[in-house]
Amino acid sequence: MTLLDLTPTVRRSPRLDGLPVAIIGAGPIGLAAAAHLVERGIDFVVFESGPASAASIASWRHIRLFSPWEHLVDPAARRLLEATGWAPPAVGVAPYAGELVDEYLSPLAALEPIASRLRTDTTVLSVSREGMDRTRSLGRAGTPFVLRLATADGVSELTARAVIDASGTFEHPNSLGSSGLDPLGYDAVRASISAALPDVLGAERSRFAGRHTIVVGAGHSAANTLINLAKLAREEPGTRVTWLIRNPAAARVSTSDADGLPGRASLGQRVERLIASGAVERVESFEIVRLAATDAGVAITGRRPDGETTLHADVVVNATGFRPDLDMLREIRLDLDEVVEAPRRLAPLIDPNVHSCGTVEPHGFAELQQPEPNFFLAGMKSYGRAPTFLLATGHEQVRSIVAWLDGDLAEASRVHLQLPATGVCSTGVPADSTADSFSDAPRAAAAPASCCS
Missing domain, CATH: 3.50.50.60 (FAD/NAD(P)-binding domain)
Structure with missing residues (x-):
């Protein structure tokens, strides 16, 4: 792949000016994306189907993570929080999921630049282009996205210049049946x-x-x-x-x-x-x-x-693992690996038959790009059915994506993430811990998975 392959093929349409970037999901990766957008002065809106940010993680707050704090806090989020007097938790300590929510994710979501753009109890039903289904090509890149939303007040729509789908997979478990289908009965x-x-x-x-x-x-x-x-x-x-x-x-x-x-x-x-x-x-x-x-x-x-x-x-x-919800993206042009349902360029890097959490290389916008311009899968959802996701890797994903959306190709292409040689996998407890709770993912600690926890 050459640098030319990664440069925009069209100038940004005036129709997109003034529109926000839409983030689907207010979990750790969605909030990290929001923090990077705040730092770059790009408007955004975050949609969370739960009653509060990080609702999925809060549902397994009793689980201790494998990853220590230093690998769980996004760098941009850390900078925003420290500017308000927030003190980062001690390094070398693996928190419970509840501590991750209470001591990091909830304070991050409460920061005014993010809280003012966070819409909870809002489900994204579908994503498309304004006036265009997936079959129409002319002028597609310059046409706003349209997100159909469901709230207690009814169904509405919102337009956006770009979409980062960080909605995760926790709400969509794999089937109990070996066939991938729900068993009879x-x-x-x-x-x-x-x-x-x-x-x-x-x-x-x-x-x-x-x-x-x-x-x-x-x-x-x-x-x-x-x-x-x-x-x-x-x-x-x-x-x-x-x-x-x-x-x-x-x-x-x-x-x-x-x-x-x-x-x-x-x-x-x-x-x-x-x-x-x-x-x-x-x-x-x-x-x-x-x-x-x-x-x-x-x-x-x-x-x-x-x-x-x-x-x-x-x-x-x-406890059979999780899969992405792709129904909401029926009108979006996706190029996904036919096995793990991850972006095709990313799939070889995360194939669970080859890789564990610790051997997945850092990656960014280039591997996550879709045929749909300015639409990105990020976080756990970008890994499809592969259980090798690291929270720290998700932070690197959205840092790169946001730099790309800001037109900063040099920074988008640069790798910032460095992991220990053994990797930093999802959840669990240190070997010398006496705690009784361990976990597998939530798939470095973001949503339960079957690898590295």
Whole structure:
């Protein structure tokens, strides 16, 4: 790729003058994008479907992250906050998700230049071009984007000069079925299905205490929940825990002392000890094909090498990972990898068959560009179904994107991010921590994933 390939092919249309950059999602990456836009004096608006910023992370606030504070705070956000007297948290300490929200993301969202442009309880239903569906090409780059929005007051539209979609993937879990589809009978048992990372020792304790829970998924979100359920079982008689995986082994949960992230290896080792002690029953090579409601909860029927088997549970935890919501982008021209649903130039850098969190190279606007000019996927959503996302990498993404939108090609092309050789993966706790909560992502700590947590 040459520099010429990255330069704008058209002059900016006067129709775009005065329009804001639209940011979808007020999580850590959306807010980081806002901070960079503030520093460059570019107008913007941030849409958040939840009642407050970082609503998704707040839902798993009981989880400790793997990454220490110094890798969780965006540089532009830090500069804005420090100008108000904010003191950065101590380096070397991995916070809980709740601390990330309370001590960093909420204060950032409350800064006047961002708070005045933040619209909560607002869902982006779709994105398109004003008066143009995806089939029309003439004058497309100079035509404003139009975002259709849903709030308690109804449906409205807003126009924008550019769009950064940092809406994440946490609200869109992968299916329980190995086929990628919801198993037959799913709707009938929906009430007995829990989302990933439930607060089994806190707010949701009564749902799991004294009951049999089956956790489905082979990654660190599953491991985190298994550890907490095992502790609950020690405290609440009658509590049973089963771990269900489709493969012969949980390859995504590291147990090696050679792991570059000791906390991650410690997490896997703790799960193995729970299995060896009988505190957790592991069922391998089980592919779910259908679900059925029972008096107690759910009957799970699956294929195993020796034929069909049915298991019974009161509650099922779906810890199978996440995927991007692309329905809202039906009228946007996207070029996505056919396997992981990430931007095509980015996909080879994040392929989970090749890379872990620590081996993904920093990247920016060039890898994230789409056939739709000035539309970018960023953050967890840009990784599609790949569970290798780092929060610090997302910060680098939006720094580059915002520089590009400001016409600063030199800065947009420069790499600022430097990670430790072992990488800084999502969530969990340090190896010497005595805490009981670990996590896998939320996929350096932004949204739960199955790698690096």
